[in-house]
Amino acid sequence: MKKGLPPQYEARANIIKAMGHPARLFIIEELNRGERCVNDLTGMIGSDVSTVSKHLSVLKNAGLVHDEKRGTSIYYSLCCPCILDFINCVETVLRTGAEKQMDIARCCGIGAKSN
């Protein structure tokens, strides 16, 4: 990948990479509400069950979720709910970007319609 950076940058990037997917962000939010099994999530996401299972295994390998088998199902839950705080910051980035777009529109004289 590269040569000069200390290894902890790669370890951190692996965790962040695991979060960088729409379906996995959805899963993280949903698991914040409570534990869920693959079957629950599959219905909500609308992908093949094998795809959802793989998403969960990505999150598990990254150490973000934990699984517990009970009966015939496997229940997933969040290891570190603090990652939810981060979503708020991501929203801030999105809002900041949107405001910048509006400033550009304003200064170019493009009257952005308010509706």
Place this chain on the structure above:
Amino acid sequence: MKKGLPPQYEARANIIKAMGHPARLFIIEELNRGERCVNDLTGMIGSDVSTVSKHLSVLKNAGLVHDEKRGTSIYYSLCCPCILDFINCVETVLRTGAEKQMDIARCCGIGAKSN
């Protein structure tokens, strides 16, 4: 990608994806110290200057950094320093995972050497 999820999951994932690379995490931390130009960062990272420039453009497209041209250089700076808080949470995930590994080692009777 998928069909059923609301579009904000994709918007958020794009921002997180931009952070999910060792060199870009390094850049984010470095920009938290102060503004830097491509040339500064290239020396620290040890990749080709064109590669570093592309990393910066990924961060810029995601709305994470801002650039300002002054003289012959372009100075990059962080848009939302709150993303640095997230790194702390990522470290928590890493520590939690490490502790779990140690628990497994303990319960299997593998005496993990303390050095």
Place this chain on the structure above:
DNA sequence: TTGCTATTTTGCTAATTAGCCAAATATCAA
């Protein structure tokens, strides 16, 4: 203008990732 420095863009290859389907595995009940 030419030359020098800083940066981005293009072109290319190698590696990774996402997604589906089908097959395999596991658990429970009859």
Place this chain on the structure above:
DNA sequence: TTGATATTTGGCTAATTAGCAAAATAGCAA
């Protein structure tokens, strides 16, 4: 045992990404 349900794994293709080197662009000074 068979059958039903829940989940994972393997195989495959398409799409994305990272990286370097070379070429292009931009600003400044002589």
